[in-house]
Structure formats: C-alpha cells, structure tokens
Amino acid sequence: MANRILNKLGFTKEDEIVGVDIGAASIKVCLLKKTKEGRFTLSATAHRSYDDDLLHDGNIIDAGFIGRELKSLVSSSGIKVRSAASALSSYSVITKRVAMPFLEKEALEESVRLEVENIIPFPLKEIYYSYYIMGMDEEKEGMMNLLVVAAKKEIVDGYMNAFDLAGLDLSVLDVDIFAVTNLLDEIYKPKGFSVLAADVGASVTNIAIVKEVNVEFTREILIGGKYVTGEIAKRQNVSYREAEERKLNASPDVTDLLQDFISNVSSEINKTVNFYVATKPRETVGRIYLTGGSSRVAGLKERVQKETGIEVEFLDPFLFVESGAAGAVAEEEKYSVPVALYLSSRRDEN
Numbered sequence: 001m002a003n004r005i006l007n008k009l010g011f012t013k014e015d016e017i018v019g020v021d022i023g024a025a026s027i028k029v030c031l032l033k034k035t036k037e038g039r040f041t042l043s044a045t046a047h048r049s050y051d052d053d054l055l056h057d058g059n060i061i062d063a064g065f066i067g068r069e070l071k072s073l074v075s076s077s078g079i080k081v082r083s084a085a086s087a088l089s090s091y092s093v094i095t096k097r098v099a100m101p102f103l104e105k106e107a108l109e110e111s112v113r114l115e116v117e118n119i120i121p122f123p124l125k126e127i128y129y130s131y132y133i134m135g136m137d138e139e140k141e142g143m144m145n146l147l148v149v150a151a152k153k154e155i156v157d158g159y160m161n162a163f164d165l166a167g168l169d170l171s172v173l174d175v176d177i178f179a180v181t182n183l184l185d186e187i188y189k190p191k192g193f194s195v196l197a198a199d200v201g202a203s204v205t206n207i208a209i210v211k212e213v214n215v216e217f218t219r220e221i222l223i224g225g226k227y228v229t230g231e232i233a234k235r236q237n238v239s240y241r242e243a244e245e246r247k248l249n250a251s252p253d254v255t256d257l258l259q260d261f262i263s264n265v266s267s268e269i270n271k272t273v274n275f276y277v278a279t280k281p282r283e284t285v286g287r288i289y290l291t292g293g294s295s296r297v298a299g300l301k302e303r304v305q306k307e308t309g310i311e312v313e314f315l316d317p318f319l320f321v322e323s324g325a326a327g328a329v330a331e332e333e334k335y336s337v338p339v340a341l342y343l344s345s346r347r348d349e350n
C-alpha cells in the first residue's frame with residue numbers, strides 16, 4: 001500500500017533504469033523518464049572519452065577504473081537511480097538464430113543447451129547464455145524461431161564487478177548493436193524493405209541488417225576511429241591527444257588517412273549490402289542509418305550513399321523522446337548516445 005502511494009507521488013524511482021554504454025574509448029550514460037502519457041523524456045545524458053582503451057576483446061580491462069569513472073559520471077549527471085542496463089560489444093557475444101519445434105519449457109531448455117554446446121566454441125561452464133523466442137517460423141510449419149545469445153563468463157563478470165564498484169545494480173545486459181537496431185525500429189518503423197545500421201565506433205564498426213523487427217544479419221569489422229588516431233600519432237610523431245585533435249579538426253595533413261578510413265568503411269558496408277541481397281534476392285535494402293562517433297568523419301555519409309546507391313541518414317535517437325526534451329543536449333550526443341538511450345528505455349521489462 002505504502003508503495004502504491006509512493007509510486008503515485010513519484011517518490012520511488014525503482015522503475016527507472018540508467019542506460020550505460022561502455023565503448024572502447026568512452027563511457028556514456030543516459031536516463032529517460034516516462035510521462036503520464038507514456039512517452040519518454042530525456043532526464044540526463046553524459047559522456048566521457050578516454051585516450052587509453054577501456055576494452056580488450058570485449059573484456060573490461062580495468063574494472064576498478066571503470067567503476068570509479070562510472071560512479072563519478074553518474075553522480076555528476078545528477079542521476080540517483082541505482083538500477084542499470086548495459087550492453088556487451090557484439091564481437092564478444094555469439095548470437096545464433098535457431099528454428100525449433102514447440103516444446104514444453106523443460107524440453108525447450110534442454111534443446112537450447114544442446115544447441116549452445118554445438119555452436120559455442122567454449123565449454124559450457126565458461127559461458128552464460130540465454131534465449132529469446134522471436135516468433136513462428138514463416139516457412140516451416142509448427143516451428144518457432146529462437147535467438148540464442150551466449151557470452152563468456154569472464155566478460156560478464158567483469159561488467160558485474162565494474163557496476164558493483166560504481167554502486168550500481170546491473171539488472172539488464174543487452175548487446176550494443178541490438179540496442180541500435182531496436183531503437184531504429186522504434187523510431188523509423190521501416191516497412192516494405194530491409195534497412196542497414198552501421199555503428200562506426202572507436203575500435204569496431206558494427207553492421208546489422210534488419211527486416212521489419214528481425215535482425216537478419218550482423219557483422220563486426222575491426223575498423224574504427226582509434227586506428228586512425230593511432231596512425232596519425234605514429235606517422236606525424238605526435239601524442240595520441242594531439243593526433244586526436246588533428247583528426248577531429250580534419251587538419252589538411254590527415255586528409256589521406258581520413259579518406260582511407262572512409263573508403264574502407266564504405267566498401268565494407270557496400271559488400272554487406274551486396275552479400276545480403278545475393279543471399280535473399282527478393283529483398284532490397286531501402287535505407288542506411290549511420291551512428292557512432294566515427295560516422296561523423298566528414299564525407300563518410302556521402303561516400304556510402306554514392307557507393308551503395310542507397311539513401312543514407314544519421315540515426316537520430318532524440319526522435320525517440322518527446323520533442324523539445326533534447327533541446328539543451330549537445331549535437332554531438334546524437335552520435336554517441338543511441339545505445340545508452342535505448343538501454344534506459346528497457347526498465348519496463350523488470
């Protein structure tokens with residue numbers, strides 16, 4: 001009873017969850033609130049970048065450091081919520097779609113376990129896994145489609161440890177590219193064609209192709225902004241910080257490196273589109289959405305559009321929140337906040 005009254009007064013914040021995206025080069029946090037009408041407003045968003053890598057092969061390198069930084073980022077953003085949602089990097093997660101007949105819960109769990117043993121190249125005791133029922137199989141009668149997701153225990157435990165040290169309770173763990181594709185689906189609701197999403201980050205470029213609500217295909221390419229900065233530092237014999245500055249200002253002496261980067265990313269996106277339509281001749285990719293800090297490299301969007309012949313736009317996460325709510329937020333957050341923003345909307349599932 002007391003709880004219900006508190007809820008009405010809006011004193012309990014239990015149902016709010018802070019979204020935290022830990023990337024190779026940055027930590028981003030975001031908190032959404034829900035209005036009485038059930039729309040989201042943006043309550044807080046913040047972002048810190050680092051010169052040193054925060055992740056190695058998806059593992060948090062220094063949980064103590066992340067814990068401290070996260071704690072200070074959350075408190076300096078005025079976020080009081082303790083419950084948190086985060087996402088693993090897609091390259092440290094194995095996902096597989098499997099078709100299975102309808103089974104009782106226990107039999108289904110046993111079948112999933114056998115499936116996981118087959119598809120995961122590690123002993124079962126070294127991984128955590130879960131599955132989602134995606135729906136009926138359109139082609140095979142009596143079958144349903146499951147999405148099986150598995151990650152190494154040491155990676156997940158590293159996240160738990162870091163959040164613990166930050167004084168947060170990690171209650172949802174997603175996969176970064178799925179946060180992007182789910183957000184994209186919520187905002188644009190693409191119908192009649194497939195769309196491609198590319199998150200061009202610091203160490204990796206994640207690509208996904210989505211048809212209606214289904215993720216048809218994902219791919220990770222080890223190309224990102226850190227490599228470009230590292231090359232500038234090496235070739236021009238300057239510090240990483242100075243090299244990063246030269247890159248962000250697109251100074252004339254880094255043009256060739258930026259052009260190489262643009263050409264690599266664009267060519268990989270184009271190859272992905274071609275591969276997809278070759279395997280699914282009835283499908284077309286109708287739109288490409290770009291996000292991630294490195295998608296801002298000047299000329300990348302235009303190059304992708306020219307090479308693929310598909311219209312390209314930047315994913316605008318703020319379309320997910322009430323208009324005007326994002327007014328005061330820096331423009332650059334648009335490219336970095338999508339994962340954290342979507343994660344904060346996942347509170348209702350708990």
Ligand SMILES: Nc1ncnc2c1ncn2[C@@H]1O[C@H](COP(=O)(O)OP(=O)(O)OP(=O)(O)O)[C@@H](O)[C@H]1O
Pocket residue numbers: 022023024025026027089200201202203204205224225226229244247248291292293294295296297298335336
């Ligand atoms: N205006 C800009 N022009 C070019 N590069 C930029 C710009 N702004 C940010 N970047 C680059 O974007 C990268 C950070 O992007 P992002 O925050 O998406 O990465 P991350 O999430 O930390 O990493 P990852 O997703 O690879 O784990 C950095 O390499 C940074 O140099």
Ligand SMILES: [Mg+2]
Pocket residue numbers: 022023024176199201202292
């Ligand atoms: Mg990222």
